[in-house]
Amino acid sequence: MPEIPLDAVDRKMLVELQLDGRMTNSQLSDKIGLSPSPCLRRLKQLEADGVITRYVALVDPDQLGLGVTAFVRVRLDQQDDRHLTIFEEAVAQFPEVMECYLMSGDADYQLRLIVENLKAFENFLRHKLTRIEGVSQLTTSFALRPVVYKTALPI
Structure with missing residues (x-):
């Protein structure tokens, strides 16, 4: 059981961000079917809760x-x-x-x-x-x- 309860929207957001951590909030909100303001609030909450720990570039x-x-x-x-x-x-x-x-x-x-x-x-x-x-x-x-x-x- 995760420490932080995640709903379906949070999970969808995490899936998308793991595929492309550089997408804009607008792009992310379109992909998960949420308007930009609540999308950004959720994103900031995932960061504050330590679910998202950092953003990196993967180098070959x-x-x-x-x-x-x-x-x-x-x-x-x-x-x-x-x-x-x-x-x-x-x-x-x-x-x-x-x-x-x-x-x-x-x-x-x-x-x-x-x-x-x-x-x-x-x-x-x-x-x-x-x-x-x-x-x-x-x-x-x-x-x-x-x-x-x-x-x-x-x-």
Whole structure:
């Protein structure tokens, strides 16, 4: 159950904005069948409630020469709060880390990295990731190509 109750109009609005976050309020109101003033009020309320957290541009990594996506599973030698905090604060500073999840199972964390090439990946491992206190084991898989990549949540 969501924290903020959303009606059908809110959901429709979120679907449309996930497809095009740059549309004008007028365009959005036309798409969801609501006049501009109440549409804008609802939009501002969704932002104030934290349902909409920010607006971004999605950039093609290949166009920037960032052709290698790696998934790295990380085990720490200790899983106490201090070591978890040290790791989480460190990886949050690395621009190569696109996502980081605390995991259940055989790894403590799963990272998704994007880098230029394998040399850049090796440098990241040697000079950043393995230097974090408590990192004891890394397992890496490389993405060959994306099959499904979505940014829109299923609403």
